[in-house]
Amino acid sequence: SFRSYVASVGFVREGRSKYDMRKVIHSIKVGIALVLVSLLYLVDPLYNEVGKNAMWAIMTVVVLFEFFAGATLSKGINRGIGTILGGALGCIAAVLAQQIGGVGNSVLVGISIFIFGAAATYSRLIPSIKIRYDYGSMIFILTFTLVVVSGLRAEQVMDVARQRLATIGMGFGICIFTSLLVFPNWASDELHVSMATKLEHVASSIEGCLEEYFMSGSDKEKQGSNSCKNCKSVLHSKSKDEMLANFARWEPWHGKFGFSYPWNKYLQIGENLRELAVTVVSLRSCLESPRQPTKDLREPMREPCRAVVSTLSWALNELRESIMKMKKFQGGPEVLPKLKAVRVELTLLTAQVGALQKDEELAVVSFV
């Protein structure tokens, strides 16, 4: 199990350096996208075409370019829809207001800004809309207000809106090109790998529990904190998982993930793993409590405990493998009888620790 510890450290370190590499690549990609979009200013023929509106393309690139491809796509689509909707409604409101003319014009513009602004802001506070369309609503408010007030000053609102939309489209195109086609960072890959890492973390901290419990006092504190930290990181992974799944849903077909890939299953697995992590953390605190059986009492439990833990961590690592290779997990029928047999053995040995181990098993049983 020392080997597995080294392996897990290796895995984490490899994961981290990969992640850092990805950060560097992402930064370079943003730099390239910025230079590309600046060409609209730098190259004379292009500038003569788009003029000052090139500003909107630059703004689009800076604001849209996110770390994960899915985030960029979702923001881009939100921005597009928000701009079109806001622009269309803004034009209608501006035209209507112009029909009235005079002071009534300004008053009507003010009222429409208040109503649409407040309504769209309220929609941003509704959780289901907030998760997916928050950015779109903001852009809607922005575009609507800008178009409706420019309607008062500029004669050709439609023309301004069309040009602005075109430059935003250019910015979006550059974002999509650099984000999705050149070394893409898929949120789906991240979510996929994070599940495997979580399984590994839980398995290693179950092993850590066992080793610590049967360890001879002195080295206890060193190792414990590490495996506990891993377990806690699993415990607090909910919001990150949800964010990744949200981005993953926006990402197009690529690699091993097909259309309508069941991202919700990942969230369910994550939920189960967090429950298992709860059990492991509380098992650990039970084992650390001051009222412990003496060493003589512990000794006979060592073998069955080891059997439980090795079966569990074997099962978890198999699950990890099967997730990574995207195969169905076959071990279920093998694991359950083994665990049940050891449970009976443990129950005979001692009531107290057995109760705790059983609980852990239960979680696994419900998990498999």
Add this chain to the structure above:
Amino acid sequence: SFRSYVASVGFVREGRSKYDMRKVIHSIKVGIALVLVSLLYLVDPLYNEVGKNAMWAIMTVVVLFEFFAGATLSKGINRGIGTILGGALGCIAAVLAQQIGGVGNSVLVGISIFIFGAAATYSRLIPSIKIRYDYGSMIFILTFTLVVVSGLRAEQVMDVARQRLATIGMGFGICIFTSLLVFPNWASDELHVSMATKLEHVASSIEGCLEEYFMSGSDKEKQGSNSCKNCKSVLHSKSKDEMLANFARWEPWHGKFGFSYPWNKYLQIGENLRELAVTVVSLRSCLESPRQPTKDLREPMREPCRAVVSTLSWALNELRESIMKMKKFQGGPEVLPKLKAVRVELTLLTAQVGALQKDEELAVVSFV
């Protein structure tokens, strides 16, 4: 304890309707801010003053206005610093590039955009910067790029930058006015109250555990899910707490919170409460396991268990009170001996359930 249940439901419902009211107020405030900033367009003397740059003020209001006052402030300060830094560096780069002239000018501009864009993007991926200055870095990239490319086309870069900054300042002023001075939503209040709610959730789910355990089978499933959900919401509150504490740090002195108020302590309390919630959730799953003592065996445990639970929930509710009233919690010396006495009693009665209860106590002891 039925009364406490009703009270807790009432508390939650009151909290929710208050929250909805706050959402409506927030939406109206945004509407008002938008109308105020539109006056720059709508009123002729103002428009003659600022001209087309009024667009930047509108953009600032739409982008900056967040639900919590602290979030608006932090975004506003970020935007200000990012704009000033990006503008200053952009001006320097533009002037340097103009010294060279010709094609070298454009090349130098492109290179500087790439370097600064990539560097600032990388800084956004460093966690400690991401939490606080993410938005500022983005605005830095945006302003730098816009200023440096406009330097190629417009003669008076400085003038454009100055005007733009002035209108951004106006937008920020309107945001601050409507966000902080009119019915402010303080993130600090939210964090403060959420701690109290969490304590209440944990207390009520401990009570729920007890009632369910000694309940006669049939009604079990109805009530359980609710108190368990509360407990899980405590479990997954980490990211929300951190967000609120982050905003709260930006908020100025107001109400009962002074300067340099110890927001970190709230995070620590939250951490401890989450650990307690872990224990409660796993206690619940232990109590729900199929292998249970018969009813005759349970009966003698009823009283001591009730004593533990009532002491615990009393202590938690006292803690809640003391947080709400911001007084020091005095009950510590009373609670500990009580719990210890009951623990001894329980240990004598039965080993198994005692082990679980003990664990819970431990958490509380470490908490107090």
